Amino acid sequence: MRRFNKVHFIGIGGIGMSGLAEVFHCHGYEVQGSDLKESKVTDRLKAMGIDVKKGHRAENIDGADLVVYSSSIPEKNPEFSQAKAKGVNIMRRIEALNILAEGRDVIAVSGTHGKTTTTSLVSLLLIEAGLDPAVFIGADVHFLEGNARYGRGNLLVTEADESDGSFLLLDPLYSVSTNIDKEHMDYYVTMDKVIDAYRRFIRNTKYNGCAFVCADDERLKSVSVSPNGRMLRYGLASDADIRAGNVRLFGMNGSEFDVHLKGKKLGRVSLSIPGIHNAVNSLAAIGIALDLGLEFDFIKEKIVSFRGADRRFNVTRLESDVLMIDDYAHHPTEIRATLMAMNSSGKRIVTVFQPHRYSRTKYLREQFGRCFDMADHLVITDIYSADENPLDGVSARDICDSAKECGHKNVHFIRKDDIIKHLTSVIRPGDALFILGAGDIGELPGKIIKVFNDTAK
Numbered sequence: 001m002r003r004f005n006k007v008h009f010i011g012i013g014g015i016g017m018s019g020l021a022e023v024f025h026c027h028g029y030e031v032q033g034s035d036l037k038e039s040k041v042t043d044r045l046k047a048m049g050i051d052v053k054k055g056h057r058a059e060n061i062d063g064a065d066l067v068v069y070s071s072s073i074p075e076k077n078p079e080f081s082q083a084k085a086k087g088v089n090i091m092r093r094i095e096a097l098n099i100l101a102e103g104r105d106v107i108a109v110s111g112t113h114g115k116t117t118t119t120s121l122v123s124l125l126l127i128e129a130g131l132d133p134a135v136f137i138g139a140d141v142h143f144l145e146g147n148a149r150y151g152r153g154n155l156l157v158t159e160a161d162e163s164d165g166s167f168l169l170l171d172p173l174y175s176v177s178t179n180i181d182k183e184h185m186d187y188y189v190t191m192d193k194v195i196d197a198y199r200r201f202i203r204n205t206k207y208n209g210c211a212f213v214c215a216d217d218e219r220l221k222s223v224s225v226s227p228n229g230r231m232l233r234y235g236l237a238s239d240a241d242i243r244a245g246n247v248r249l250f251g252m253n254g255s256e257f258d259v260h261l262k263g264k265k266l267g268r269v270s271l272s273i274p275g276i277h278n279a280v281n282s283l284a285a286i287g288i289a290l291d292l293g294l295e296f297d298f299i300k301e302k303i304v305s306f307r308g309a310d311r312r313f314n315v316t317r318l319e320s321d322v323l324m325i326d327d328y329a330h331h332p333t334e335i336r337a338t339l340m341a342m343n344s345s346g347k348r349i350v351t352v353f354q355p356h357r358y359s360r361t362k363y364l365r366e367q368f369g370r371c372f373d374m375a376d377h378l379v380i381t382d383i384y385s386a387d388e389n390p391l392d393g394v395s396a397r398d399i400c401d402s403a404k405e406c407g408h409k410n411v412h413f414i415r416k417d418d419i420i421k422h423l424t425s426v427i428r429p430g431d432a433l434f435i436l437g438a439g440d441i442g443e444l445p446g447k448i449i450k451v452f453n454d455t456a457k
Contacts, residue, residue: 004089007096008064009033010079011387012052013042016093016161017070019136019148023100025050026150034060034079044146058082065089068096071164072387094166100134101156101170107133107288108170110160110201111178111214113334114281116309117273118176121285123149123157128302129294133157139309139328160201163187167201173209174291176284177202180219181333182367186359199223202231210291212284215240232291234283236276242287244279252315252341255279259286259296266296273308274341311442313338318452320429323347326445330356330438332364332371339374339434347432351375352419352444354437355383355399358391362398369402375434377426378408381416384439419444420451427452 009021012033018041025031025048032051035042042052053060058078061067067083070093075081083090109119116138123135124143134151135144136158160167160175163184180198188194198220205211207229213220216235234242244257245265256270257279271282282303289299308314311328318324329338335353342349351372355361361368361383372378380400396413403411414422427433435445 004029004066006030006032006064007066007068008061008079008083010056010067010069010073010077011035012045012050013037013039014070014072015041015138015140015147016136016159017068018042018045019146020068020093020096020100021045021050022048022146022148023134023136023150024096027100032060032064061086061088066091066096068093071161071166074387074389092164092166092169094161094169097136097158098169104134104154104156105173105209106170107155107157107174107176108160108167108172108201109158109176109178109284110162110167110198111176112162112181112183112331113337114178114277115159116328117278117312118178118281118284119157119159120309121282121303121306122176122288124306125285125289125294125299125302126153126155126157126292129289129292129298131155131292137309139311141309142307143305162197162201165197168197168204170201171204171206173206174212174288175202175205175209176212176288177217177220178214178281178284179217180223181331182364183331183360185363195219195223205229210288212242212287214280214284215243216280232287234287235280240283242283244283247276247279249274249276249279251345252313259283259300261287261290267300269300270304272304272306274313275337277337313341314445316445316449318433318449320427320452322427322429322431322433322452324433324435324445324448326435326442328438328442329436330360332367335368335371335436336374338436339372342432342434343374345432347430348376348428349374349432349434350377350379350423350427351434351436352379352381352423352441353399354381354416354439354441355396356438357386358383358388358394361396362391362394365398365402368399369404369406369408372403372408372411373406375408376410378403378411379414379419379422380411381414381419381441384437384441386439416441416444420447423448424451 013035132153133155135149210230215233215237247257
């Protein structure tokens with residue numbers, strides 16, 4: 001493993017960067033970092049003995065011989081600029097992860113949707129089997145009490161970030177491609193380039209490994225060629241190598257289905273997480289576990305214990321029989337799938353959405369307008385920039401306008417600080433309240449719980 005004395009992480013409070021910093025720390029590196037604001041994540045890192053500075057300043061990198069950054073960090077960042085000027089080693093997050101991957105077999109999960117859940121399920125099964133993998137997940141999960149794991153085994157499980165093409169730097173033993181959707185168009189520009197990137201990701205799978213590709217995704221059908229080795233297609237499709245059959249959905253209580261491997265029925269699996277999309281995601285994890293030699297009876301016993309990742313359909317029952325669902329959904333396809341879970345519940349659906357990134361708002365304006373048709377009352381708040389610079393003429397009101405153009409008659413633009421006041425005036429007993437988005441909207445549910453439950457006393 002390539003050694004550095006002191007590693008500095010720009011934006012160390014980010015979910016991907018924090019996990020990487022934690023595992024570098026466990027490997028014995030001197031780790032430090034900076035972030036614009038303090039959070040429970042930075043508090044956790046400080047408790048481990050990692051030096052975390054608030055704010056980005058050139059002097060923060062003093063003494064570091066490696067600086068790690070993510071694609072959200074602009075080159076004008078003072079720490080990035082200082083590292084470049086001083087000739088300090090600079091690496092993208094995925095390049096730094098490859099340092100930890102030396103000598104290990106990588107399991108890389110990519111796709112526009114479902115990466116976190118699929119990576120979590122794979123990790124849970126391998127940990128329960130005693131394979132002691134290193135793990136990097138894009139959200140906190142209950143079985144890790146965080147989002148990363150040191151691991152002394154020869155396997156490393158990670159989400160593979162397609163947003164800036166860096167997933168092509170991985171050389172996985174097992175690759176998973178969950179789906180391809182219109183996303184990150186500020187980087188790719190055209191869908192042809194998006195599709196070509198996934199084609200290359202699949203072909204990067206090692207000869208002695210296996211590429212797992214969702215058989216239900218139309219775009220993946222055109223790229224699922226893996227000349228370097230084996231490929232297994234998973235999903236609901238009748239010709240899938242790993243197929244879910246006789247699927248029963250139980251709303252928020254999960255699902256159960258039969259698992260077929262190349263035409264042979266292995267048995268029936270129960271999941272505790274909702275949605276047909278999660279049943280499909282679980283098939284990739286089941287396929288990898290089977291290929292690694294885990295017994296099917298063991299897999300079905302352990303997989304039912306997975307309770308989901310943080311901000312992935314987290315349900316809280318408020319007073320007055322109000323059901324609050326907090327979810328990371330920030331792409332139109334994800335939003336529709338999340339709302340669908342309550343579509344036949346008979347409940348009035350109130351939805352609060354915080355757009356994530358100006359570029360996503362710009363390129364997916366029309367799709368956003370169409371994805372909220374199941375919401376009876378829709379609130380849109382300001383865009384969370386994620387370090388992007390504002391784009392002229394792009395605002396959250398674009399999504400409001402698009403929803404109205406698509407026929408939605410109850411759409412409101414509300415500043416984030418005014419959302420709770422608005423909700424107290426519109427929420428009725430028996431409603432389902434969705435809080436959606438990938439930005440700091442995740443801080444809202446805790447405040448809602450306090451306000452609504454205190455009011456009911």
